[in-house]
Amino acid sequence: MAFRSAFLGCGPRANGHAKAYEHVTRGEIVALCDLDEERLNQFGDTYGVPTRYTDLEAMLDTEKPDVVHCVTDPTLRVPLMTKLADAGVSAVIVEKPICIGASDYKALRKLDAESSTKFAVNHQLRYHPRILQYLADVEAGEIGEVRCIDASSGLPMSGQGVHVLDLLFAFNGYAPACTVFGASSGYDDINGTHPSPRTAETMITFENGTRAMLQAGEGAPEFIEGPSWMHKRIAVYGTQGFRHWWMSGYEKSLPDGTVESGDQVYADQDVIGQANLVNAVYDWIEDDGRPAPTNLDVSLDEWLVILAGYMSTVEARPVDMPFDPPDDLLDQFKAFVGAE
Numbered sequence: 001m002a003f004r005s006a007f008l009g010c011g012p013r014a015n016g017h018a019k020a021y022e023h024v025t026r027g028e029i030v031a032l033c034d035l036d037e038e039r040l041n042q043f044g045d046t047y048g049v050p051t052r053y054t055d056l057e058a059m060l061d062t063e064k065p066d067v068v069h070c071v072t073d074p075t076l077r078v079p080l081m082t083k084l085a086d087a088g089v090s091a092v093i094v095e096k097p098i099c100i101g102a103s104d105y106k107a108l109r110k111l112d113a114e115s116s117t118k119f120a121v122n123h124q125l126r127y128h129p130r131i132l133q134y135l136a137d138v139e140a141g142e143i144g145e146v147r148c149i150d151a152s153s154g155l156p157m158s159g160q161g162v163h164v165l166d167l168l169f170a171f172n173g174y175a176p177a178c179t180v181f182g183a184s185s186g187y188d189d190i191n192g193t194h195p196s197p198r199t200a201e202t203m204i205t206f207e208n209g210t211r212a213m214l215q216a217g218e219g220a221p222e223f224i225e226g227p228s229w230m231h232k233r234i235a236v237y238g239t240q241g242f243r244h245w246w247m248s249g250y251e252k253s254l255p256d257g258t259v260e261s262g263d264q265v266y267a268d269q270d271v272i273g274q275a276n277l278v279n280a281v282y283d284w285i286e287d288d289g290r291p292a293p294t295n296l297d298v299s300l301d302e303w304l305v306i307l308a309g310y311m312s313t314v315e316a317r318p319v320d321m322p323f324d325p326p327d328d329l330l331d332q333f334k335a336f337v338g339a340e
Helices: 014-022 037-047 056-063 074-086 103-114 129-139 157-171 266-286 296-315 329-336
Strands: 003-008 027-033 067-070 091-094 118-121 146-153 177-185 188-190 194-196 199-206 211-217 233-238 241-246 249-253 259-263
Touching (some): 003 014, 003 056, 014 037, 014 266, 027 037, 027 056, 056 074, 067 074, 067 266, 074 091, 074 103, 103 296, 118 266, 129 233, 129 249, 146 157, 157 194, 157 211
Parallel strands (some): 003 027, 003 067, 067 091, 091 118, 146 211
Antiparallel strands (some): 146 233, 177 199, 188 194, 199 211, 233 241, 241 249, 249 259
């Protein structure tokens, strides 16, 4: 079948979603929705989508899309995702971060349990061609048993820290986290929609024994000169080798003990990664037994690690997982770091 995709939100980030459809053969963009008519029309003209709405309910009632790309501010996640679920949309691709705090985390847990809509969080990095190859290498045992993972991003946790955290979970086979110990400082709220520590460092111990280090924000490693958004990276160390990826390059150990390395163009990998994510959602619609790897349940498990990092900072102790975060945890953290 040809899947009908619609966009809710036509801001700058939506461009990455739309460009992917140059590489998607099983579906097409049939409609757009945005409250800003000028932005809506510019986006529609750019991508050749003539069907445009400023009213979400009208779009859903008329177009009945199979998939909706929800590319809106994280402060709007709960009401918009609820509305899409109530409308019976088969699948929704939601931009990251999936949450901003603990109360919306709990609301989305409830929605995920009660709704038949398939929600996938837009961690397109998980679907980059080189990342997919490295994941296959690790699953095939080419670096032995994973012992340690080191991940970081130049942007703070709610910016791109969530991307590398998602990779961290993927490279560890989505094993449950059992303990989180974090230290965070400072506070920023980009555009009033992305609250986050200015810098955060988190040590995670998983049930399978793997240890992981996650750093996001100021002080993260830099491999090339450039703005903070250019510094995502992950290194996976096993008993027989390693895989290391960063935005502009990569390296991996070989069986003979040498190391292969090279450069890469992130944008080229990213558009294919986004298309792969869309196709993974299509696969999930066709087969309930093939959930998209970045499904909402997994992404909420990852967000709980971030909340545990907040709690660990505030109470200066390791946090055992899973835990029930207080609704006002973000406010507690802000008060602790002197942000209010």
